[in-house]
Amino acid sequence: MTAHVFKVVLDRQPTDDELDALFAAGCDDAAFGSENGLPIGEFDREAETMADAIASAVRELDGVGLIALRVVDQDLVTLADVADRIGQSRESVRRYATGDRGPGTFPPPVNPAREGTSFYRWSEIAPWIRQHLKIDAPESDPALIVANLVLQARQHRERVAHMEALADLLAA
Incomplete structure (x- = not known):
C-alpha cells in the first residue's frame, strides 16, 4: 500500500463529537482545521490508489454527517x-x-x-x-480531477431531473 496525501474542503468544521466518531471509525490519519478560512481535512491515507484513498475518506466523512465539497488540486x-x-x-x-x-x-x-x-x-x-x-509539464493527478467532478455531481444530484441518465454516462 502507498500513502496518499490530499486535502478535502468540508462544508463546515467538525464538532468534537464528530472528530471522536471519525477517530473511533479508524480515521486517525487526518488532521482537521482551516486554511484561508475554509474548513479542511488533510489526509495521509494508506490505500492501493489515490482514488481508493479519497473514496474511503469521503465515506468516513459521510458517516458522521460531514460533506466533502472538493479535493484540493492545482488543475x-x-x-x-x-x-x-x-x-x-x-x-x-x-x-x-x-x-x-x-x-x-x-x-x-x-x-x-x-x-x-x-x-x-x-x-x-x-x-x-x-x-x-517540448517542455516537461507535469501531469495533474487524474484521480483528483475525477474526484472533484464526482463530489460536485453529488452536491447537485437532487436538483437534476433524471440524474440516472447522467450517472449512466460515467458507468459507460
Whole structure:
C-alpha cells in the first residue's frame, strides 16, 4: 500500500463529537482545521490508489454527517499560472492561447463566455505543452480531477431531473 496525501474542503468544521466518531471509525490519519478560512481535512491515507484513498475518506466523512465539497488540486489555472509553471512570459503564453504563436489548437478556457480572467484546466494544457512546445509539464493527478467532478455531481444530484441518465454516462 502507498500513502496518499490530499486535502478535502468540508462544508463546515467538525464538532468534537464528530472528530471522536471519525477517530473511533479508524480515521486517525487526518488532521482537521482551516486554511484561508475554509474548513479542511488533510489526509495521509494508506490505500492501493489515490482514488481508493479519497473514496474511503469521503465515506468516513459521510458517516458522521460531514460533506466533502472538493479535493484540493492545482488543475484550474490562468494563463499567468501557465507562464509561471513553464518558465515563459505571460505574453508568450497568451499568444499560444490566441493562436498567434505556435501550432494553434491550444485548449479552450473553461469559461469562454466570461469577460475578465479566463481559467483553463492544467490537465488539458500540460499534454499540449509537452507535445507542441517540448517542455516537461507535469501531469495533474487524474484521480483528483475525477474526484472533484464526482463530489460536485453529488452536491447537485437532487436538483437534476433524471440524474440516472447522467450517472449512466460515467458507468459507460
